[in-house]
Amino acid sequence: MSGSVLFDAPGPKARRRILILNIIGALGFIALIVWVISVLADYGQLAPEKWTSFTQSSTWQNYLLPGLMNTFKSAAIAIFTSLAFGMIFGMGRLAHNKIINGISSVVVEFFRAVPVLLMMIFFWIFFGRMGIVPQGDAPFVAVVLALTLYNGSVVAELVRSGVHGLPKGQREAGIAIGLTRGQSLRFVEVPQALVAMMPALLGQFVVILKDSALGAIINYNELLFSSRLVGTGNANVFQALLVAAVIFILINFALTSLAQWVSTRVARRRARADATDEGPGEAPGPPQTMGTTATV
């Protein structure tokens, strides 16, 4: 907590007040936990038989692990496809050609404004009914496609703002050595923007993983769906959803922490680069990295 905007280094009086608040806060938190536990006990949710199904390997082998694999499968594929989608449409929005630019803008703005769940429901029923994909595969295809269109559009915006964040000299240098606008984008600007994008990109992977759980609504057999099966089968829905939530939280927390770590690395790299080559015409501004906070 060094260098807080709001608070000075506390003196003896303030330190005493902080200590008292600290104790009150901790007691309040403990009271909350005790209350939750007592409510759980009242409803018999702490009884051992409510939890034993999660110590049996059959629960994991038949339900939770296959569900988790399906979650990973849809998320992993969606990560790759949305990266590809984002690269194409991100560069499309940076293109000088009015038509390409216009189409890319409309596509990106549209898919960012439409709820992912609506797209999933649409693709699920549409593909299933039209026989475009086999009935059984429709949920999976719908999940991947919807995740790709939404997150790909977000990645496109990241690419665009990443390139805009670069010093102008990069493009000018690219043009000066005889590259076309597109070549300069592909070989000079986007690779550099990718580095600055890294933290935000990792944050977007968390969104993809979280949103893959929407698949449960359209009967895609992923982790939430399978844990709901476990819960209704063993009359322990609370425990089953808790286990699913903990798995999601652990994976996403690891990804978020990685994003934060990368973010500080990138910031330090930028700071070092700024310190070593303060060439003329390039103002040594603050390190430009994209934050990891605003990924809902």
Add this chain to the structure above:
Amino acid sequence: MEAYLSLWETYGPRMLETFWTNIQLTFWAAIASVTLGALLALMRISPVTSLRWVGAAYVNIFRNTPLTIIMTFGVLVLFGVFQVQIADDFNLNFFRIAIIGLTVYHAAFFCEAIRSGVNTVPLGQAEAARAIGLSFLPAARLVIFPQALRGSIAPMGNVLIALIKNSTVAMAGSVAEISGTMRTMMEFRPDVGIPIFLTVAAFFVIVVLPVGMLATYLSKKLAVTR
């Protein structure tokens, strides 16, 4: 074209009605989650370790939980197991539980948006405020928060947009809202599937784009020039 018009005849009122439910969900959840988020942000920037810890734990837990799980939890656990009744009416009960679910989830993001606003204020501002003799509260009220608020407009706008779109997840919370209506329409009229999707999507585009533009406009107009 005729098929599409007959669609409006059959489902038009229901579409508007259920979309209005989404707007109401968004409205109440926005008020509640901004309040809770501000409280969490205060906890996270306070010098009190235990409060900071609780705030951080809250954000890390709920930011990383899929909203779908929270909504399912509301129906199957809060209602199914613990028989939570916060309204006599059956549907109103699910509606309110969905608002709680949306609030719990988005408060974590509003907290981070507000906190990132506070982080945009340079340390020198606080030092200058103290140097001219302002004590803690006047410095916070007159110097820090006005700047922090302006810095948090853009991220808060993003969270609000996400909230509007995420109100559709209330479908997992047994609330009759627009995505449930779309599902019914798609199942009964797959022949006009694409127009159905475009129509429902247009509802969201019409609401989301102006909110986004307003947030961008305000954050630029009110930006603190440094």
